Amino acid sequence: MDTRTDAHDNKGDHRVIFSDRSVLAEIDIDSAAYAALDVETTGVHPWADRVVEIGIVRWRRGARAAEFLDMVNPKIPVKPGAQRVHGISSEELANAPLFREIASDVADALAGAVVVGHRALSFDLPFINTEMARAGHKPLNNIVIDTSLLVKTSLIPGERRDLSSLARAMGVKEGERHRALHDARLVLRIWLALLERFAEYGKKTLLDILPYFRANIYPPSVMEVFRAARAGGSAEVLYPSGRRLETRRIYPLFYRSGAIVAVDESGEIKSFKAERMRLNSPAGLN
Numbered sequence: 001m002d003t004r005t006d007a008h009d010n011k012g013d014h015r016v017i018f019s020d021r022s023v024l025a026e027i028d029i030d031s032a033a034y035a036a037l038d039v040e041t042t043g044v045h046p047w048a049d050r051v052v053e054i055g056i057v058r059w060r061r062g063a064r065a066a067e068f069l070d071m072v073n074p075k076i077p078v079k080p081g082a083q084r085v086h087g088i089s090s091e092e093l094a095n096a097p098l099f100r101e102i103a104s105d106v107a108d109a110l111a112g113a114v115v116v117g118h119r120a121l122s123f124d125l126p127f128i129n130t131e132m133a134r135a136g137h138k139p140l141n142n143i144v145i146d147t148s149l150l151v152k153t154s155l156i157p158g159e160r161r162d163l164s165s166l167a168r169a170m171g172v173k174e175g176e177r178h179r180a181l182h183d184a185r186l187v188l189r190i191w192l193a194l195l196e197r198f199a200e201y202g203k204k205t206l207l208d209i210l211p212y213f214r215a216n217i218y219p220p221s222v223m224e225v226f227r228a229a230r231a232g233g234s235a236e237v238l239y240p241s242g243r244r245l246e247t248r249r250i251y252p253l254f255y256r257s258g259a260i261v262a263v264d265e266s267g268e269i270k271s272f273k274a275e276r277m278r279l280n281s282p283a284g285l286n
Contacts, residue, residue, distance in 0.1 A: 024207040027114070027143070029195060032206075033060040035113035035142075036188035038180045039124050040086040043079045046126040046254065047261060047269065050074030051099060052088050054128075055180030056109045057188045065188075068109040069181045071096040086178050100135035107137060114206070115142040116191045118163045118183070122146075126254035126261075133263045139253050141230045143206070147190060149214045155197050156212065166190055170197075222255050224279045236280040239272060247280055 036057045043049035056068040071088070073096040083089060106128070117124045121144055129139035148161050158169030167174045167186060170193040176182040203209050218226070228235035229252050238245040250262040250272070259271045 021207055021210075024143075024210065025205050027206045028204060029198060029206060029209065030061060030204070033058065033113040034188070034191065035059075035110050035115050036184045036191065037110070037115050037117045037120060037124050037128075038183035038187065039127050040088060040178075040180050041082060041127055042074050042076055043082050044123075046130045047271075049079070049082075049127075050076055051127050051131050052078060052082075052093055052096075053086070053180040054102075054106060055182070055184035056106070057181070057184045058109060058113060059188055059192075066109075067181060067184075068105070070102050070105070072099050072102065073097065086180075088179075099131045103132060103135040103137050107132070107140065110140060110142055113142060114145060115140075116145045116147065116187055118146070118166070118187055119148045120144050120146045121149075121254075122256075126256070129253040130261070130269065133251065133253055133269050136267070138233060139229075139251050139263070141233075145191070145206075146213070147187065147194075150194075151212055151214055153212060155201055156194070163187070163190075170194065218255055219274065221278060222260060222274050225250075225260060225277065226252055226255075228279055237272075237277050238280050239277050 036059070038055045039051050040053040041049050041051055051072050052074050053071050054068070058066045058068070071093055073093045075098070078088060078090045078093070115125070125140065125144060132139050147163075147166060150156050150161060150166070152159065156169065158165055160166075163183065163186065164174055164177075167190055170190050172186070172189045172193050175186060177186070198209055225235045225237060229250075234249050234251050237248055237250055239248050240246075249265050250260075252260050252262040253269070254261050255274065258274055260274050260277065261269065261271050264270050
């Protein structure tokens with residue numbers, strides 16, 4: 001039975017999965033490479049807090065799974081609230097590498113994969129991309145699947161969409177939690193269970209499963225900027241400077257509270273009001 005009618009019937013392509021519909025239609029969900037991602041941090045704000053631990057599990061059907069785990073010295077204290085969640089103290093991180101020392105390894109672990117995470121778009125990717133920018137690397141432009149945005153359907157039951165509730169709804173054993181690799185492994189187990197259900201319902205591509213996710217909150221103009229960056233590595237935009245519009249080259253990191261946080265030509269991380277910005281060309285340029 002097809003449960004598509006149970007899902008939100010959003011006809012636009014401004015969705016949680018970052019890519020054009022034509023691209024999603026070409027990606028077979030059974031043969032794609034996936035990278036389950038989780039980060040632990042000093043706090044909850046990507047522009048002020050830092051990553052302290054990264055866990056990645058890379059998986060492709062028929063291939064051996066590969067895991068990546070590293071602790072990171074944030075060079076700032078871990079906030080008490082964050083430490084209560086993940087149990088990592090500032091003292092434990094004193095001899096860990098800086099993010100810039102592992103940035104290339106993180107990029108390699110995620111390269112070419114569909115990233116799967118729980119709150120990946122609102123938490124993990126903003127942190128990773130902000131750290132990438134600080135380390136002098138371009139932000140990641142992977143296609144992203146955020147399991148926290150799955151809608152309730154007969155295929156995916158349950159009212160709540162926290163990670164523990166989703167695991168129970170999918171019949172997945174939770175195991176250890178709140179460390180990066182543990183949570184990345186759980187995300188992957190949930191995703192593999194979802195792949196089985198999608199297969200039972202005849203879903204073959206990422207486009208087929210799009211209706212099972214809530215539409216994201218990105219306005220169309222913001223999606224255009226991110227889409228341009230996906231196409232060419234950066235986006236050329238027009239942004240006010242005094243009374244005139246200036247052309248700027250930006251590398252968007254994430255969108256939050258009406259603003260695009262991006263790296264500009266000077267290499268600085270800045271916040272741009274989305275309502276005042278417009279794309280200057282249909283595709284970003286390197």
